Amino acid sequence: MLTRRGTSVGIGSAVAAGAGRLFGMGELLVLALAGIALISGSVVWTRTRRIRLRIQRSVQPARVHAGGKARVQLVLTNLGGHAPLLQLTDPVTGTLGARLGVGPLLAAERLSTSYLLPTQRRGRLEIGSAEVDVVDPLGLARTRVGEGPRTMLVVYPATQTLAPPRLARGPEPLGLAADVHTLQRIGEDFYALRDYTAGDDVRRIHWPSTARLGRPMVREDEVPRRSRVTVVLDTRSTAFDAGPLIDERFELAVSAAASVVLASATRHDPLRLLTVAGADTGFVTSGEGLAQVFDHLADVSTSAQGSLRSTLAAAAATAVGAVVVVLGGTVFDAARDAEAISAAGSRTSSMTVIRVCRPGDALPAGGPGVVDISTLAELGPKWAAAQTSSQANAVST
Structure with a gap:
């Protein structure tokens, strides 16, 4: 295979040969033959190299938040004889990939090289498979001598540091207790029965009561169960006004949801993610569930699928703790959405609504638990103010 330089020399040789025949200039014919001879020699030289390479790749870390640093580490091991100059190409999704010059390598020599990955936007980056070509000394021809494995990098949404959502104590078992540590000293004696909800430990099902009542019942101990957090993400295309900035507004909504998830995880709350499109992770805690x-x-x-009303109804039906709704600020039917949020809020102990809008948008006035943002930087202070306001209202009532 010819390189760009080799292709240029080949085209130049062809033009020189044509011009030499046309104008009867022997010098051009000699020049053309010299170019063809160089290309032929380079092709033969690269194809006769007996090179065996082992390519190993690692990505650190395998998951990163948008804007974070992720590095690809490549290790090339020469399993054959002396290897001349090599050209390594490592494709990366959505980019031109990485191109690196490597070598020469002695027999059994190992060489490590690395490069940074673009992590500006969330998503998945597929890396590889790496291709290694041997290039002749003149840079006219190359021959592939090795290929490496494929690797995936998952880029999480960008986040802001937030305080965990405020949790109303009323609906929680022993919710009026002011201190978890005090409750832990009480013991784990049997306390009460309640209906089973998604995410409960099946080992706590009380089978005699379940058989008697005809529905799953769960034992409640005096050690309080941690309050749960449900995050509802609006994914309706109508909720984000069409235009060149639709992607930016939806990315902001996803980042806001991710920030709440991360804040809840720091408190080790069981949390659940619902999307209007119908996705439901169920209640998870740290580890693989959070991942x-x-x-x-x-x-x-x-x-284009999904209903905000039905999604909020599903969240309110099993929500014990806080519900956080991340909503597109520009909606097709704002009145119906406000009604759905109000209905769901009346059945939950704590609800916060984050509305994503454009700068300067005049949205209907929200209550103390409503946060309007047009940039991710606004989320931190406005979230803190909304949580403080909700707590003050809860105390006053």
């Missing part, structure tokens, strides 16, 4: 939530946020996109 699955962020993996979904890395892939989520807008959809």
Whole structure:
């Protein structure tokens, strides 16, 4: 295979040969033959190299938030004889990929090289497979001598540092207790029964009561169950006004949802992610469950399917704790959405609504638990103010 330089020399040789025959100039014919001879020699030289390479790749870290640093580490091991100058190409989704010059390598020599990945936007970056070509000394021809494995980098949404959502104590078992540590000293004696909800430990099902009542019942101990957080993400395409900035507004909504998820995870709350399109992670805690939530946020996109009312009803039906709704600020039917939010809010102990809008948008006035943002930087202070206001209202009532 010819390189760009080799292709240029080949085209020049062909033009020189044509001009030499046309004008009867022997010098041009000699020049053309010299170019063809160089190309032929380079092709033969690269194809006769006996090179065996082993390519290993690692990505650190395998998951990163947008804007974070992720580095690809490549290790090339020469399993054959002396290797001349090599050209390594590592394709990366959505980019031109990485092109690196490597070598020469002695027999059994190992060489490590690395490069940074673009992580400005959330999503998945597929890396590889790496291709290594041997290039002749003149840079006219190349021959592939090795290929490496494929690797995936998951880029999570950008986030802001937030305080965990405020949790009303009323609906929680022993919710009036002011201190978790005090409750832990009480013990784990049997306390009460309640209906089973998604995410409960099946080992706490009280089978005699379940058989008697005909529905799953769960034992409640005096050690309080941690309050739950449900995050509802609006994915309706009508909720984000059409135009060149629709992607930016939806990305802001996803980042706001991810920020709430991350804040809840720092308190080790069982949390659940619902999207209007119908996705439901169920209640998860730390570890792989939390990684699955962020993996979904890395892939989520807008959809023409789904109903905000039914999604909020599902959240309110099993929500014990806080519900946070991330809503597109420009909606097709604002009145119906406000009604759905109000109905769901009346059945939950704590609800906060984050509305994503454009700068200068005049949205209907929201209550103390409504946060309007047009940039991610606004989320932190406005979230803190809304949580403080909601807590003050809860105390006053």
